Amino acid sequence: MKRLLLVPAALLLTIAAFGQDRELIRQADFSSLVVKEAAPDSANASERALWAVRCQLTGRDLYEPANYMFLRPAVKELGFVPAAFALSDRILRDTRLGTVRAIPDPEDGRIHEGPEAYNTRRKGDVQPLVGAAAPVTSGLRLSNVSTPSAASRWVSKDYDFVQYLIENDLKSDARTLVFGDGFHPSDTLTFLRGWSLYQLKELEPSRDFLRSVPSGSAFYDKAFFYSNAISAHLGDYSTPAEQLDAYSGPYAELKGVQLAGLALLRDDPEAFKRAAGSFSYNDFALEKAEREFDEIFKSRYETPMKSPLLAAAASAVVPGLGKVYAGQLGEGISSFLVTGAMGAITAEHWIKDGPKSWKTIVPGVLTAILYIGNIYGSYVSVSIYNNTLYDAQETTVLYNVHIPLRSVFK
Amino acid sequence: MLRKQLFCITCIFLCAQFLSRAQDREGMAVEYERIVFEGAGLAETNDALRAKADCYKQLGRWSDASATLARVRLFALTPEERTDVLYQQELCFFMTGEFGQAASLAGEVGDGSADALLLHALALAYAGRYDESEIYAARYLCWDGASPRLQELLDLYSGHPRELNSVTAMALSFLPPLGHFYCSEFGEGALSGTLNAASLAFTVANLASGYWITGLLGGGIALDQTLMGAQQRCAQLVEKHRTNDSIAFGDKLRSFLLQD
Numbered sequence: 057m058k059r060l061l062l063v064p065a066a067l068l069l070t071i072a073a074f075g076q077d078r079e080l081i082r083q084a085d086f087s088s089l090v091v092k093e094a095a096p097d098s099a100n101a102s103e104r105a106l107w108a109v110r111c112q113l114t115g116r117d118l119y120e121p122a123n124y125m126f127l128r129p130a131v132k133e134l135g136f137v138p139a140a141f142a143l144s145d146r147i148l149r150d151t152r153l154g155t156v157r158a159i160p161d162p163e164d165g166r167i168h169e170g171p172e173a174y175n176t177r178r179k180g181d182v183q184p185l186v187g188a189a190a191p192v193t194s195g196l197r198l199s200n201v202s203t204p205s206a207a208s209r210w211v212s213k214d215y216d217f218v219q220y221l222i223e224n225d226l227k228s229d230a231r232t233l234v235f236g237d238g239f240h241p242s243d244t245l246t247f248l249r250g251w252s253l254y255q256l257k258e259l260e261p262s263r264d265f266l267r268s269v270p271s272g273s274a275f276y277d278k279a280f281f282y283s284n285a286i287s288a289h290l291g292d293y294s295t296p297a298e299q300l301d302a303y304s305g306p307y308a309e310l311k312g313v314q315l316a317g318l319a320l321l322r323d324d325p326e327a328f329k330r331a332a333g334s335f336s337y338n339d340f341a342l343e344k345a346e347r348e349f350d351e352i353f354k355s356r357y358e359t360p361m362k363s364p365l366l367a368a369a370a371s372a373v374v375p376g377l378g379k380v381y382a383g384q385l386g387e388g389i390s391s392f393l394v395t396g397a398m399g400a401i402t403a404e405h406w407i408k409d410g411p412k413s414w415k416t417i418v419p420g421v422l423t424a425i426l427y428i429g430n431i432y433g434s435y436v437s438v439s440i441y442n443n444t445l446y447d448a449q450e451t452t453v454l455y456n457v458h459i460p461l462r463s464v465f466k
Numbered sequence: 467m468l469r470k471q472l473f474c475i476t477c478i479f480l481c482a483q484f485l486s487r488a489q490d491r492e493g494m495a496v497e498y499e500r501i502v503f504e505g506a507g508l509a510e511t512n513d514a515l516r517a518k519a520d521c522y523k524q525l526g527r528w529s530d531a532s533a534t535l536a537r538v539r540l541f542a543l544t545p546e547e548r549t550d551v552l553y554q555q556e557l558c559f560f561m562t563g564e565f566g567q568a569a570s571l572a573g574e575v576g577d578g579s580a581d582a583l584l585l586h587a588l589a590l591a592y593a594g595r596y597d598e599s600e601i602y603a604a605r606y607l608c609w610d611g612a613s614p615r616l617q618e619l620l621d622l623y624s625g626h627p628r629e630l631n632s633v634t635a636m637a638l639s640f641l642p643p644l645g646h647f648y649c650s651e652f653g654e655g656a657l658s659g660t661l662n663a664a665s666l667a668f669t670v671a672n673l674a675s676g677y678w679i680t681g682l683l684g685g686g687i688a689l690d691q692t693l694m695g696a697q698q699r700c701a702q703l704v705e706k707h708r709t710n711d712s713i714a715f716g717d718k719l720r721s722f723l724l725q726d
Contacts, residue, residue: 077557077581081588082724086713089563091706112658113695220503221496228530229499232492397683404679419680 096125103128118155120166123147130171138432142174144425145391145433154390174436211239211248218248227255243273250279259286277305278465284314285458293322309334310464313342316349317457321450325357341463345456352449364438371434375427378434382441391430398423495521508542516547519554532558549575553582560585565592565712572602580609584723592716594708596626603723622722627711635700642693645700649707658699661692 095107106124110117121129123146130139148154160167211218211234221230230252239245250265263286269279280303284296297318300311312334319327332353335346362382371378376392379385402423405416498518502511515538522531535555540548552575559568568589575582583606590599600623607613630649639645642662646655669685672678 078584078724080557080561081585081720084561084720086563086592086717089709090713091709093706108654108657109661112654112661112699113691114698217500217503221499226499229492229496233496236493236496397687401680401684404677408677 096121099125100128117150118158118160118165118167119146119150120161120164120168121170123150126171130174133171134174138174139171140425141429141432142171142436144429145436148391148394148426148430148433149384149387151390151394153393154384154387156386157384173440174432208238208240211242211245214239215244215248218252222252222255227252231256243269243275247273247275247279250283254282254286259290263287263290277307278461280305281307281310281314281461281465284318285461288314288318288321288454288457293318297322297327307464309336309339309342310460313345313349313460314457317345317453320349320352320356320453321457325353328353341460345460348452348456352452355445356449361442362438364435367438368431368435371431375430376434378431379437382434382437384437384441387433387437391433395423395426395430398426491521491524494518495525508539512538512542512547516551516554519558523554523558528558528561532562549578549582553579553585556585556589560589560592565589565716569593569595569598572598577602577605580606583609587723588716588720591719592712594627594629594712596623596629596715599623599719603719606723619722622719627707627715630704630707632701632704635704636697639697639700640693642696645696646703649700649703651703654699654703658692658696662689662696665689665692 093111095104099107103124107122110122110124117123119126123143126146127139127143130142133139134142155167158167214233218230218234221227221233230248234245234248234252246265247269250262250269253259253262253265256262263283266279266283266286269275273279280299284300287293287296297315300315300318303311305311312331315331316328316335319325319331328349332346332349335342335350337343337346367378367381369378370381371391374392375395376388376390379388379391398419402416402419405413405419409415411420495518498514498521501514506514515534519531519534519538522528522534532555535551535558538551540551543551552571556568556571556575559565559571568585569592572586572589575586577583577586583602587599587603587606590596590602600620603619603623604616607616607619635645635648638648643655643659646652646658665685665688668688669681672681672685
């Protein structure tokens, strides 16, 4: 009997769709699947020529922008001489050995590193959370939500259905449902709207909806702490810190953990010490975050950083040694081998042809560029190492401000 | 209990139909999902999922439609329904450009309708399986009886792209320009040949002059770059030509089969 009701629906749809398939097939556009190879649009004539040659050579070529596209922006960023040394250092690093410990971007398999990496320390330049998709937005905002129709109902009756949709990875269905005009406005509806957007990683509108859940609602605490975590992901550290200071609900230790995380993100050791006073190390959901925050605090404020000057001096004595000091063993060996090979070639010509022969001068100049580039690169490697450490710490902090919420509000 | 369930499903069905009139296919899809959530029987669940997939299809959300169809329990369907679900899945894969997946369903869907034959012919052609595609295309063309355009179709297939063999390309790439020439890339072949000749000349000239370190180190690195580079490039060219040629041929076949 039930089947009798549903079959016509399927049949009606099938009949309605009859003949449409051919039209859909006719209109399909597969041009985006065609493999197109060309130099980047911004490339000039010489860069295009280098691109054509580059296609015929082997090598890792893991860096983005590619080496043949690096010099022009590097000259703008650093000036000609540092740019030339930076390029030579990059060539030394862009080998099988040099990239053995590199972690490429999972999306395109390349290491995104522009000339700005050769600038000095970029403290506080937050990287997006590893593994998190870039925030997307559907244009849904608090201000442009449709008004309910006369036939509206309460969303609490559909609460389980919304949860079912989210748990079964039908998040866009959940969004369609809660943003339809069939519900009376309510705290639950506001929360579910924010929650469905959060699940779809539409962070900004999600935060706005979650923040607007009033304090009397049963969903208030969950919405409050999640909105703070989202704000932190969006790079806003001060607003959630102010709101947390004013919070007096039952989750005092969670408040302390989020405040401590935000203090680390704001690079404020005094605020961290105040917030860390509430750590008990006994709560299963929060213990890991508390211990990791303590470790980050110690390594950041109580352990001396590596010295760029020492790295440069080490590389001046033995090419690549400074990179090993900076924690880049593969890069160090690669630099040593390539610079050493070039030096050996120069030495051979020096012995056989004398120092004034062009056969000695050409490899000699190249060796000098590689040698100085390696010293410069070692100096920068420590900055890169410190920046990478700083970014990794920020990623850990963001993770721990956010992920424990799943256990706390399970 | 049964009356309550019946009432619920009737309400949902009417709601879905109302939304259909309002062109709110996203809302319809949610209401069909509600039938699954309400714990309907196997047959009702399957019908709801098929109807939901159709909503996504109308919205052009082919991946969602495909994922919904994958949830249909095929064992609970009649043979005709099963064929229809598989056909819809093949169509979804085709529309998202997953031609290999679409072509793999051709055998299961069978040849019960002209639409199915058309889809099989195109999916197989885009997947580069031209011989199998030709059979389906000919049967599609002759679905209503002998077609005067059959010879034209056979001529079209006789000019289908040459299938490049990656092993042959790899073997030829040891003599650098030959691998490129095999892939019909004559300009790139000339460039690769020049680079390899220069590397070889540099190495040989240095070794012959007694510059052993320069010859072995410099020449070795240069030859590694150019010779291995040629092999790497040939493998890329084979993949590129396979993809681009099959898409170009598929586009040609599509406009031929669908011309009025």
